[in-house]
Amino acid sequence: MSPSQITEDYYMILEVGQNxxxxxxxxAYKRLALKLHPDRNLNHDTTKEFQLKNYNKLKLxxxxxxxxxxxKRREYDRRRPSINREYFSHQSTQTSRPDSTSTSRPESLSEAAQIAALQKLKHDRDEKWRVRKIAIELSIFExxxxxxxLEQEIKILNITLAAEAVAVAQKNSWGAWLLSAIYKRAEDSEEEKARKDRGIQERRIEKDMKERWLEFRKVSLKNEEDLLRRTKEEVDAADLCDNKEIQRLRDVMRAREQMERQEKERIERERLAKIWKEHQEQREREEAERFRKTPADIYAREQTQRRKESNGQKYTNFDFGNKGNGANRTSSCKHQGWWHKV
Known part of the structure; x- marks a missing residue:
């Protein structure tokens, strides 16, 4: 496999740390292979997971x-930081760029669907980050x-070597030489001396190797802690980007809902204004009709009054005429005044 084709985090797949x-x-390989092997686990979901997901036989x-x-591991470790960046970048943009088979324009998705997709992306990213974090923390713990x-073993070796050095110094001192002459202490054989010297040299070599291993472990620990910090920063940055996009989509939804609400309110106001206008016009028409009919009624009443007054004046003139003439005509009446009594 060429280096350019590596896109998976093999440490995450095997659930182990970089060191x-x-x-x-x-x-780890045997444990995962046995755990996900269909012959060892008849659960259909586990078999499907073994066949379709990253923890299948090919990926493992x-x-x-x-x-x-x-x-291969040295080359992979050299390229691993860029692989992690490509992996999380791909996961961050996978949902924001929908599949061309489903839609040719991401804008065609509704804001609610985009928010749901981003939330699912965040959930998947958090799950992967949780697994990755456990693996890194396990490596840091180890x-x-x-x-x-190693520090304890080096400490014991230092104590042992220091004690052996003191013993050798005491043995080669003047006091030991004088005491050996007085008490006639038995000297070690050449074989015993060689064995002791060889033991001292082996412990020194062991101490040197353990110190080298200790330094390597400390560097590896720092690298794992830095990897944990960088990976968390990348996940947090991706979550922050998704949160901003979700907030933007929610703002768009709220703005559209507000516009729709304002449009409904405008339509309702126009409807009420139209009703009020029609009612006002109806009242104006009724008022105009009332004022238009009033002069005719007044004219008709005036004509009736005039006719009544005219008829009354005519009857009054007729009675007065008769009374005036009757006084003069009584003395000459041929009926000897009795007519007016009839």
């Missing part, structure tokens, strides 16, 4: 083949335990 030993890698085999080989053990 895992060969024995830890082999044990690729991770195991790469990490168990020293040269490194710290190994460091404490």
């Amino acid at each position: 895992a030993t060969s024995e830890m890698i082999v044990a 085999g690729q991770a195991y083949d790469t990490l168990k080989d020293v040269s 490194l710290r335990r190994g460091i404490r053990q």
Whole structure:
């Protein structure tokens, strides 16, 4: 497999830390292979997961083949930071760029669907980060335990070497020489001296190797702690970007809902204004009709009054005429005044 084709975090697949030993890698591979093997687990969901997800035989085999080989693992470790960045970048943009088979324009998705997709992306990222964090923290724990053990072993070796150095110095001192002459102490044989010297040299070499291992473990611990910090920063940055996008989409939804609400209110106001206008026009028409009919009624009443007054005046003139003439005509009446009594 060429380096350009590596896009998976093999340490995450095997659930081990970057400083895992060969024995830890082999044990992790066997554990996952047995756990997900369909012949060992008849659960259909586990079988499907074994076939479709990253923890299948192909991915486990690729991770195991790469990490168990020293040269391949060294090259992979050199490229691993860029692989992690590409992985999290791909996960961050996977949902924001929908599949072309489903839609040719991401804008065609509704804001609610985009928010749901981003939330699912965040959930998946958090799950992967949780697994990755556990693996890194386990590696950090093992490194710290190994460091404490090496420090204790180096401390014991230092005490032993110091005691042996004191014993050799005392043996070669003047006092020891004088006492040996007085008490006639038995000298060690050449073989015993060679054995002791060889033991001292072996302990010194062991101490030097353990100190080198201790320094390497401390560097590895710092690298793992830095990796944990950087990975968390990348996850937090991706979550922050998604949160901003979710907030923007929610703002768009609220703005659209506000516009729709304002449009409904405008339509309702126009409807009420139209009703009020129609009612006002109806009242104006009724008022105009009332004022239009009033002069005719007044004119009709005036005509009736005039006719009544005209008729009354005519009857009054007729009575007065008769009374005036009657007084003059009584004396000349041929009926001897009795007519007016009839």
